[in-house]
Amino acid sequence: MRMVFRWYGEGNDRIPLSHVKQIPGVEGIVWALHDVEAGEEWPMEKILKVKEQADRYRLHIEVVESVNVHEDIKLGLPTRDRYIENYKRTIEKLAQVGVKVICYNFMPVFDWTRTDLYKPLEDGSTALFYEKEKAETMSPEDLVDKIAGNSDFTMPGWEAARLKHLSDLFQAYKNVSEEDLWNHLQYFLEEIIPVAEENDIKMAIHPDDPPWSIFGLPRIITNKENIRRLLNLVDSPSNTVTLCSGSLGANPNNNIAEMVNEFADRIPFAHIRNVKIYENGDFIETSHRTADGSVDIYRIVKAYHDNGFTGYARPDHGRHIFDEECRPGYGLYDRALGIMYLWGIWDALERAKQEEEK
Ligand code: DNO
Ligand code: MN
Numbered sequence: 001m002r003m004v005f006r007w008y009g010e011g012n013d014r015i016p017l018s019h020v021k022q023i024p025g026v027e028g029i030v031w032a033l034h035d036v037e038a039g040e041e042w043p044m045e046k047i048l049k050v051k052e053q054a055d056r057y058r059l060h061i062e063v064v065e066s067v068n069v070h071e072d073i074k075l076g077l078p079t080r081d082r083y084i085e086n087y088k089r090t091i092e093k094l095a096q097v098g099v100k101v102i103c104y105n106f107m108p109v110f111d112w113t114r115t116d117l118y119k120p121l122e123d124g125s126t127a128l129f130y131e132k133e134k135a136e137t138m139s140p141e142d143l144v145d146k147i148a149g150n151s152d153f154t155m156p157g158w159e160a161a162r163l164k165h166l167s168d169l170f171q172a173y174k175n176v177s178e179e180d181l182w183n184h185l186q187y188f189l190e191e192i193i194p195v196a197e198e199n200d201i202k203m204a205i206h207p208d209d210p211p212w213s214i215f216g217l218p219r220i221i222t223n224k225e226n227i228r229r230l231l232n233l234v235d236s237p238s239n240t241v242t243l244c245s246g247s248l249g250a251n252p253n254n255n256i257a258e259m260v261n262e263f264a265d266r267i268p269f270a271h272i273r274n275v276k277i278y279e280n281g282d283f284i285e286t287s288h289r290t291a292d293g294s295v296d297i298y299r300i301v302k303a304y305h306d307n308g309f310t311g312y313a314r315p316d317h318g319r320h321i322f323d324e325e326c327r328p329g330y331g332l333y334d335r336a337l338g339i340m341y342l343w344g345i346w347d348a349l350e351r352a353k354q355e356e357e358k
Pocket of ligand 1: 065066103104105111112157206209244246247271316
């Protein structure tokens with residue numbers, strides 16, 4: 001397991017790399033050019049700037065999250081080919097600086113969705129929260145206002161410029177069924193996977209978060225069967241998954257450890273975090289500890305260990321603790337604690353194996 005840490009870039013993340021460097025076992029950053037719009041080719045000067053910054057702390061930049069997919073590609077519009085060309089050029093450039101994994105998602109309009117960014121937990125910390133009834137009755141505009149308008153930070157997946165055209169976007173998706181979305185994903189993958197293969201890059205799709213349809217928009221990367229289908233769309237070692245335990249784990253029917261066992265050789269990147277699910281369908285993000293949430297983090301880490309996992313892993317979101325002022329879900333402290341919990345499980349498993357072999 002190779003531990004990495006998401007970092008939003010100089011001037012865009014309050015956490016300095018000097019602090020990231022001090023978290024035990026972190027070897028690289030998970031990064032992106034957050035100021036480049038979806039569909040545009042990433043400029044080499046900007047890529048090199050991030051590399052220089054990371055080099056200074058001897059942190060690598062092998063994992064990118066995300067190169068976002070332009071909406072026209074998801075909609076299957078004729079203009080998609082231009083954006084797919086840009087995507088290919090970006091893959092090639094990233095390979096040149098040593099990138100190995102590119103995470104992306106294929107969710108229409110919205111990335112991760114929550115109804116509350118700072119919901120108090122019983123211990124006095126706050127965390128990202130999803131209230132089912134609110135999500136089902138709220139308008140998309142109110143949600144955008146709540147998430148993008150409520151934060152001092154630019155929120156990836158919630159870019160104001162793109163979401164200005166919300167009603168047009170919803171109109172455009174009116175006639176796009178789940179099957180259409182599958183077809184559009186297949187078209188995209190058939191184009192980009194050969195380029196990824198040639199450049200020794202793994203394209204790792206992130207599951208939908210939460211793993212069900214919101215506002216009537218189609219969502220397809222939601223469970224084991226659908227991940228199997230995705231991997232079969234283009235059967236290549238470069239067509240892979242970012243297995244996110246928290247996203248998939250919001251649905252209690254998803255057994256993540258089972259997915260690790262089935263898809264191990266096609267998971268180059270693991271997102272590990274916990275959520276607590278309530279009976280009414282609400283869920284809140286908790287500490288990484290198994291006892292604190294509904295997802296069995298121990299079993300998941302054990303499944304990775306059993307399968308000899310050598311891919312990258314990151315703590316996904318964390319709570320906001322110790323009065324830290326941070327990007328929602330992306331503070332330093334709780335993610336650092338999460339890393340130590342993951343290492344604790346991993347090292348104990350590793351040690352037990354070595355003792356057995358003696
Ligand atoms: C949620 C997060 C996501 C992720 C993007 C990747 O679990 O990991 O917001 O960053 O969906 O494209
Ligand atoms: Mn995730």
